[in-house]
Amino acid sequence: MAIFSGETYDTRRERREQLPDLGSEGNSVPFSFIFSPASWECVDLEAFGVPESDRSHRFEWVPRLKKFHHRAGVNGVSQRSGGLGRALGEYREKGWLVLEPEHGPEGRSYVSRVRTRRGDRFVDAWTSFLKAGIGGRIALRFDDLGYLQWRRSLVRDGVIPLPPEEVIESQIEPVQQEILRLENRAHLPHVQTQIAYLTSKLEGMRAKVFPSQPERPSRRARK
Numbered sequence: 634m635a636i637f638s639g640e641t642y643d644t645r646r647e648r649r650e651q652l653p654d655l656g657s658e659g660n661s662v663p664f665s666f667i668f669s670p671a672s673w674e675c676v677d678l679e680a681f682g683v684p685e686s687d688r689s690h691r692f693e694w695v696p697r698l699k700k701f702h703h704r705a706g707v708n709g710v711s712q713r714s715g716g717l718g719r720a721l722g723e724y725r726e727k728g729w730l731v732l733e734p735e736h737g738p739e740g741r742s743y744v745s746r747v748r749t750r751r752g753d754r755f756v757d758a759w760t761s762f763l764k765a766g767i768g769g770r771i772a773l774r775f776d777d778l779g780y781l782q783w784r785r786s787l788v789r790d791g792v793i794p795l796p797p798e799e800v801i802e803s804q805i806e807p808v809q810q811e812i813l814r815l816e817n818r819a820h821l822p823h824v825q826t827q828i829a830y831l832t833s834k835l836e837g838m839r840a841k842v843f844p845s846q847p848e849r850p851s852r853r854a855r856k
Contacts, residue, residue: 665721666732667698667701670800677691692834694796738779742758747762801841
């Protein structure tokens with residue numbers, strides 16, 4: 634027996650055309666963030682716009698994350714039932730950490746589902762879309778600071794443990810070599826600027842500062 638909803642083909646098409654057109658942006662399948670214990674980077678918090686009240690130093694070590702897409706044929710995910718679980722299990726056996734979606738910013742999921750003209754798309758919590766011209770075209774915007782702050786919170790909250798000493802040391806030497814290479818052209822003003830920045834970064838890397846809870850001002854300082 635047919636069920637009539639009162640919605641015609643024309644009205645359904647009109648509703649679809651009101652949805653955003655993301656083109657090829659976003660993913661048609663969900664994903665998980667995964668982390669390798671050897672994947673860290675030293676970032677310039679000042680350049681990202683992190684307020685001074687939320688940092689004790691300019692440079693800080695934060696984890697790098699990778700998106701693991703839940704697509705058959707990618708990342709070892711088979712089309713058989715349970716293929717995703719087996720693939721993630723293999724990564725865990727290799728020492729990777731699989732971050733559950735509920736570890737997203739402020740207790741929310743780090744995966745968002747967006748309805749579009751071309752079907753559902755899955756994006757991370759820091760990706761947003763703005764209208765760009767006519768025809769429903771959309772431009773992508775990414776919140777770099779928000780994503781950095783989330784990665785910092787994963788360390789602060791103990792979700793991601795601190796790295797082994799050798800992981801940090803292995804990244805210091807390439808910066809030292811880069812400074813030595815640039816010194817051959819140190820008479821050029823722009824190279825002098827590069828050397829000065831890399832020297833500051835090298836000092837920050839050696840300081841081995843990791844995200845921690847910001848210190849609260851004393852009662853006397855608040856008065």
